[in-house]
Structure formats: structure tokens, C-alpha cells
Amino acid sequence: MTAPSVEYGQLSPMLIILGAAVAGVLIEAFAPRRHRYLLQLCVSLAGLATGLVAVVALAGTVGPAVSGAVISDGPASLLQGVVLMVGLGSMALVAQRDARGGSVSFTPQASTVPGSVAEMTAVRVNTVQTEVFPLAMFSVAGMLIFVAAGDLLTMFVALEVFSLPLYLMCGLARRRRLLSQEAALKYFLLGAFSSAFFLYGIALLYGYSGTLSLPGIARAVETGTDSALALAGTALVAVGVLFKVGAVPFHSWIPDVYQGAPTPITAFMAAATKVAAFGAMLRIFYVALPGLDHDWRPVLSLIAMVTMVAGAVLAVGQTDLKRLLGYSAVAQAGFILTGVIAADGTALSATLFYLATYALATLGAFAVIGLVRNHTGTEETAIANWAGLGRRHPLTAVVFSLFLLAFAGIPLTSGFIGKFAVFSAAAHGGQLLLVLVGVIASAVTAFVYAKVVVMMYADDTPMQPARVHTPDRLTGISIATAAGVTVVFGVLPQPLLDLANAAGAFVR
Numbered sequence: 001m002t003a004p005s006v007e008y009g010q011l012s013p014m015l016i017i018l019g020a021a022v023a024g025v026l027i028e029a030f031a032p033r034r035h036r037y038l039l040q041l042c043v044s045l046a047g048l049a050t051g052l053v054a055v056v057a058l059a060g061t062v063g064p065a066v067s068g069a070v071i072s073d074g075p076a077s078l079l080q081g082v083v084l085m086v087g088l089g090s091m092a093l094v095a096q097r098d099a100r101g102g103s104v105s106f107t108p109q110a111s112t113v114p115g116s117v118a119e120m121t122a123v124r125v126n127t128v129q130t131e132v133f134p135l136a137m138f139s140v141a142g143m144l145i146f147v148a149a150g151d152l153l154t155m156f157v158a159l160e161v162f163s164l165p166l167y168l169m170c171g172l173a174r175r176r177r178l179l180s181q182e183a184a185l186k187y188f189l190l191g192a193f194s195s196a197f198f199l200y201g202i203a204l205l206y207g208y209s210g211t212l213s214l215p216g217i218a219r220a221v222e223t224g225t226d227s228a229l230a231l232a233g234t235a236l237v238a239v240g241v242l243f244k245v246g247a248v249p250f251h252s253w254i255p256d257v258y259q260g261a262p263t264p265i266t267a268f269m270a271a272a273t274k275v276a277a278f279g280a281m282l283r284i285f286y287v288a289l290p291g292l293d294h295d296w297r298p299v300l301s302l303i304a305m306v307t308m309v310a311g312a313v314l315a316v317g318q319t320d321l322k323r324l325l326g327y328s329a330v331a332q333a334g335f336i337l338t339g340v341i342a343a344d345g346t347a348l349s350a351t352l353f354y355l356a357t358y359a360l361a362t363l364g365a366f367a368v369i370g371l372v373r374n375h376t377g378t379e380e381t382a383i384a385n386w387a388g389l390g391r392r393h394p395l396t397a398v399v400f401s402l403f404l405l406a407f408a409g410i411p412l413t414s415g416f417i418g419k420f421a422v423f424s425a426a427a428h429g430g431q432l433l434l435v436l437v438g439v440i441a442s443a444v445t446a447f448v449y450a451k452v453v454v455m456m457y458a459d460d461t462p463m464q465p466a467r468v469h470t471p472d473r474l475t476g477i478s479i480a481t482a483a484g485v486t487v488v489f490g491v492l493p494q495p496l497l498d499l500a501n502a503a504g505a506f507v508r
Contacts, residue, residue, distance in 0.1 A: 020047025198240025
């Protein structure tokens with residue numbers, strides 16, 4: 001038996017991010033506390049930027065690595081690039097959170113005598129939580145492997161590598177600790193169940209095909225006769241990935257976790273996790289299970305319709321902005337599923353375009369939410385207290401309105417092009433009922449987003465009006481980049497569409 005060859009060049013983006021994550025762990029262990037924040041920030045940003053350069057350099061490389069455990073192809077490269085861009089933006093938000101999130105302000109009567117309890121509390125609370133940087137880097141590395149996995153075992157390992165750090169990061173909020181820890185515990189417990197389903201499905205597919213390779217499973221499905229075991233394995237694997245994308249009925253964790261997690265972590269999770277999970281779902285259904293499309297397409301169609309309707313309807317009555325965007329993310333998962341269901345090259349390109357633009361718009365929306373504060377200095381997520389924000393802080397309101405309009409699919413935004421692309425692909429594939437439900441759900445979500453926009457420009461001033469915290473340079477760049485992408489690819493979408501079309505083919 002020959003030893004497997006390791007193509008380090010094709011693995012370089014993942015190795016760079018893993019190296020930065022390990023370096024972050026060593027910094028936490030050995031660097032002086034006062035230097036950790038700057039070192040962690042520099043290592044994380046440098047690692048993500050270098051990884052992005054490596055992905056761009058590898059664009060066009062096609063073929064397996066490590067005996068087929070990892071695949072280099074167009075969809076993998078595009079999705080890895082999106083994950084790394086989201087990672088860069090998220091680290092910028094985390095950096096600002098660490099710089100301000102632990103600060104405390106005392107009233108003039110508060111005791112600050114040296115050695116007093118107040119002074120010791122101030123020192124303790126202002127301690128920077130730098131462990132979030134290596135955790136985020138490990139999560140990014142897992143996502144990079146997840147979207148490029150060539151066999152189910154590698155995919156499962158990657159799933160756990162990026163999920164476990166997310167469970168921890170969701171519980172790192174400083175001011176609302178109980179809510180944050182509850183969100184982390186709920187995400188962990190439900191995520192563990194979904195991972196168990198995913199692993200059991202892998203076992204059944206291996207029992208059916210005798211291989212864990214995605215192309216090998218596809219060959220076994222084409223030549224096999226009794227597909228009951230394959231269908232059972234497909235159903236269980238689908239549960240695992242549908243949980244990660246937040247599709248109904250596996251969506252219950254999303255609003256609670258989005259609300260309880262620190263907003264920079266919510267931004268990272270909402271954008272990058274959805275990209276990675278849909279990337280893996282596309283690879284599973286398009287590479288390993290195309291021979292069973294007559295079985296899984298009707299089921300996914302039903303799930304997509306229920307997901308769009310449930311997400312849109314449940315978003316209507318929300319009073320907390322992060323929960324509203326959580327249910328909006330559920331509806332968006334249904335919209336993206338319409339592209340998956342179409343199951344052809346055009347649908348794949350449309351889905352890749354939608355994922356790229358949606359991820360950056362989501363990052364920008366949560367970045368803006370992280371800047372809006374109440375009178376105590378904590379994040380203001382109550383929608384009622386955003387009333388009149390457009391008059392007090394017009395630029396912030398305009399940018400946030402832009403992201404909401406993109407989610408609604410309003411023309412001249414990237415969201416409109418993404419929805420039009422996936423709905424066109426679904427209609428071309430004969431899924432007319434799915435498209436009709438999608439259009440109706442889009443109208444409902446548009447009403448929800450419009451209500452928030454109208455409130456921001458209302459004349460009413462709430463008892464505790466929200467204020468906008470001045471962003472630092474990194475956060476400002478992240479928001480400006482997300483807004484620019486949303487506008488540019490809404491007005492001139494062809495360059496990204498061409499890139500998605502060029503990347504719209506899996507290695508089988």
C-alpha cells in the first residue's frame with residue numbers, strides 16, 4: 001500500500017489559517033497579558049489576509065489532494081474566498097468589541113480609591129478576552145475544509161472543528177452573560193444532536209456504498225438497486241446540514257443564539273456558517289447523490305417552502321432586532337434552498353452568487369447593530385428605541401436601510417440580483433410552485449424590513465433613544481466594504497456573475 005501524497009500547495013489556505021490559530025494559542029499561553037490583544041489581532045488579520053491571497057493564487061486549480069480527502073475546484077475556491085473575507089470583517093468587529101466591550105463607567109460618586117473594590121472591579125472587567133481570536137481562526141479553518149471536503153469523514157471532522165469554537169464564542173458576552181451562556185448551551189446541545197444525525201447518516205451511506213468518497217457514493221448509487229439504505233443515510237446527513245443552515249424544522253436555535261451571542265460573533269456565525277453549510281450541502285447533493293435527486297428534491301422543495309413561509313411570518317411580530325434578523329436568516333435559507341433544488345449548473349452559479357452577496361450584507365447589518373447603543377452604553381436591539389435614528393444619525397440609518405433593502409430583494413441591490421438568479425434557476429427547473437411561494441414570502445419579509453426603515457425615519461422620539469457609537473477604522477472599513485459590495489453588485493452584477501459561472505462546476 002502506497003503512502004498518500006500531500007499536496008501542500010492546494011492545502012495552503014487551510015494550513016495558513018490553522019498555523020495562525022496555533023500561533024494564537026501559543027500567544028495566549030506565553031505572551032504577557034498587556035501584549036496579547038495586539039499580537040492576537042495582528043496574527044489573525046495577517047493569517048486571514050495571507051489565506052485569501054493563497055485562495056486567489058490557487059484559483060483555477062482543479063483536482064484532488066490528500067488522496068481525495070480535499071478537493072480543489074471552482075465552488076471550493078469561491079466559497080473559501082467568501083469565508084475568509086467574512087473572517088476578516090468579523091475580526092475587525094471583534095477587535096472593536098474587545099477595545100470597548102469590557103469598559104466600565106463609574107458615576108462621579110463611585111469609589112476609585114486605589115485598592116478599593118471598585119478599582120479592582122474596573123481592572124477585572126477591562127481585561128481583554130483575547131481567546132476569541134484563536135477560537136475564530138480554528139472555526140474559519142474548519143469552514144475552509146468543510147466546503148472542500150472530498151469524503152464524508154473529512155466533512156464530519158471539519159464540521160466539528162468549526163462548530164466547537166462557535167459554541168464557546170457564543171457564551172463570551174460580557175454584559176448579558178446569562179443570556180449569552182443560555183444561547184451557547186442551547187446551540188451546543190442542539191448542535192450535538194445534529195452532528196450525531198450527520199454521523200449516523202455517514203455510517204449508513206458507508207454501509208450502502210462501501211466508501212466514504214463522494215464520487216464513490218455517486219457510483220454506488222448509479223449501479224445499486226436497493227436504495228432504501230442510501231435514502232435513510234441521505235435523510236440523516238441532510239438533517240445535519242439543514243440544522244447548520246437553519247432550515248425548518250431545525251431552526252429553533254437561530255433567534256435565541258443570534259440574540260444571546262455577542263454581536264460580532266453573531267455576524268460571523270450568521271454569514272460564514274451559512275456559506276460553509278450550503279457549500280457542503282451543494283457538494284453532497286450535487287457530487288455524491290445526484291442519482292437520488294428524484295427522491296431528495298421533492299423533500300427539499302417542501303422544506304424550502306415551509307422555511308420561507310415560517311421565517312417570513314415569524315419575523316413580523318418581533319420587537320428585538322437581532323431576533324428579527326434571526327428569523328430573516330431562516331427565510332433567507334429557504335430562498336437559497338431554491339437554488340440547491342434546481343440541481344444544475346445555472347442553479348449552482350446562482351446559489352454561489354447569492355451566498356457571496358448575502359454573507360457580506362449580513363456582516364454589515366450586524367456590524368451596524370453593534371454600533372447602536374442605549375443610555376447605559378450597551379447595545380440597543382429593541383426596535384422601538386431605534387425610532388428617529390435617521391434624524392439623529394442619518395448616515396448610520398442610510399447604511400442599515402441599504403442592508404435591509406438588500407435582504408428584501410429590492411432592485412439596485414445585490415439581494416435583488418441574487419433572488420432573481422435563484423428563482424429563475426428554480427423556474428427553469430420546473431419548480432414553479434416553489435418560486436411562487438418564494439415571491440410571496442419575499443413580499444412579507446419586505447414588509448418587515450420596511451417597518452424598521454419607516455421607524456428609523458419616524459418623527460417620534462422614544463423615552464430612551466438609541467445613540468450610535470463611533471466606529472474605529474477597522475469596523476468602518478468592514479461596514480463600508482459590505483455596503484459597497486451590496487450596491488456595486490446590485491447595479492453591476494455581471495463581474496461576480498461571471499466569476500460564479502466560471503466556478504459553477506464540481507470535480508466529480
